[in-house]
Amino acid sequence: MTVEEISSYLREYNGRPLTFMEVCGSHTAAIAKFGIKEILSDKIRLISGPGCPVCVTPSAYIDRLIALAKEPDTCVVTFGDMLRVPGSTQSLSEAKGEGAKVAMVYSPMDMLPLAKEHPEITYVFAAVGFETTAPVYTLLLEEAIREEMKNIRLLTALKTMPKAIEWLLTEGAKLDGFLAPGHVCAVTGSSYFDELAARYQIPFAVSGFGDVELLTAIYGLVRMAEQGENTVKNFYPSVVERQGNTIAGEKMKTFFEPCDAVWRGMGMIPGSGLCLREEYKQFDAGSAGLIVDKKRNLGCCCGKILMGRMEPKDCPLFGKACTPGNPQGACMVSYEGSCYQHFTNG
Numbered sequence: 001m002t003v004e005e006i007s008s009y010l011r012e013y014n015g016r017p018l019t020f021m022e023v024c025g026s027h028t029a030a031i032a033k034f035g036i037k038e039i040l041s042d043k044i045r046l047i048s049g050p051g052c053p054v055c056v057t058p059s060a061y062i063d064r065l066i067a068l069a070k071e072p073d074t075c076v077v078t079f080g081d082m083l084r085v086p087g088s089t090q091s092l093s094e095a096k097g098e099g100a101k102v103a104m105v106y107s108p109m110d111m112l113p114l115a116k117e118h119p120e121i122t123y124v125f126a127a128v129g130f131e132t133t134a135p136v137y138t139l140l141l142e143e144a145i146r147e148e149m150k151n152i153r154l155l156t157a158l159k160t161m162p163k164a165i166e167w168l169l170t171e172g173a174k175l176d177g178f179l180a181p182g183h184v185c186a187v188t189g190s191s192y193f194d195e196l197a198a199r200y201q202i203p204f205a206v207s208g209f210g211d212v213e214l215l216t217a218i219y220g221l222v223r224m225a226e227q228g229e230n231t232v233k234n235f236y237p238s239v240v241e242r243q244g245n246t247i248a249g250e251k252m253k254t255f256f257e258p259c260d261a262v263w264r265g266m267g268m269i270p271g272s273g274l275c276l277r278e279e280y281k282q283f284d285a286g287s288a289g290l291i292v293d294k295k296r297n298l299g300c301c302c303g304k305i306l307m308g309r310m311e312p313k314d315c316p317l318f319g320k321a322c323t324p325g326n327p328q329g330a331c332m333v334s335y336e337g338s339c340y341q342h343f344t345n346g
Contacts, residue, residue: 013041024181025052025336032345034211047308048338062087069100078126127154132183135248153285163272177221189244190234208236265303302329312342
């Protein structure tokens with residue numbers, strides 16, 4: 001089918017109401033950027049899921065980073081969007097304004113020259129992300145081992161997608177299909193979601209991030225839902241293979257192992273995290289036990305929004321007390337956050 005035919009089909013669809021979840025924050029941003037929802041039939045609903053790594057990072061993790069940044073001879077290194085994520089009392093940016101040592105970088109590898117130049121300082125990287133970013137941390141650790149660097153640490157808050165999706169489904173999420181994260185599948189392969197599709201009898205469409213790629217994947221989901229085809233289909237073949245990047249996968253298994261993890265607003269999800277294996281614990285900055293998830297503002301509905309139970313506009317703080325300039329929850333901080341995208345792109 002042509003793009004025009006796909007667009008026309010999705011615009012004129014008049015079958016049973018369908019609700020699909022995009023679990024990737026980059027999909028949320030792209031859908032908003034391209035105005036995808038505006039051309040869909042009102043019987044096709046897209047909702048955001050817990051696929052923004054910044055959004056699902058619990059407050060206790062931010063609190064721990066702040067405590068480390070205030071220790072003598074310790075510097076926390078992080079991506080820019082992590083600076084403004086609320087902890088239980090303040091953000092890293094606010095703590096930095098009070099004298100805490102925090103450095104912003106664009107890649108974990110940027111921490112290496114800092115650590116080499118200042119061996120007297122321990123550098124702690126805020127290692128958040130999903131299966132997509134975990135391989136980068138393995139490269140950082142390999143280089144630290146090769147260079148015999150003793151002043152590099154990770155504070156891990158790494159998450160994996162299948163357990164979170166399973167948790168949503170067992171908690172009663174009313175969904176007809178998932179837009180599977182293309183970046184994750186580039187590492188894990190499209191087969192990563194086969195078991196969930198079969199067990200819960202629900203379709204998955206692996207999608208890229210362009211407008212045509214998204215429309216094609218949504219069309220595929222509609223057709224699968226109509227035909228009762230509960231499988232995983234790859235609509236991103238230029239990047240994603242069925243078995244994924246086996247080299248990256250092996251590196252992840254070498255350094256990390258599954259563990260329980262807390263998701264902001266969702267609580268503890270067993271087996272949904274990645275922690276450093278015992279033989280690499282010397283690089284851990286105290287990641288265990290970060291289970292507290294206190295809201296800075298009790299009115300924040302970020303948890304319900306991440307679970308698809310509420311639209312951002314329905315939160316009483318949205319656009320009032322909570323804006324990108326004054327975020328009360330993590331969903332308003334990140335470019336990939338549903339609240340941020342609803343505020344900036346309608």
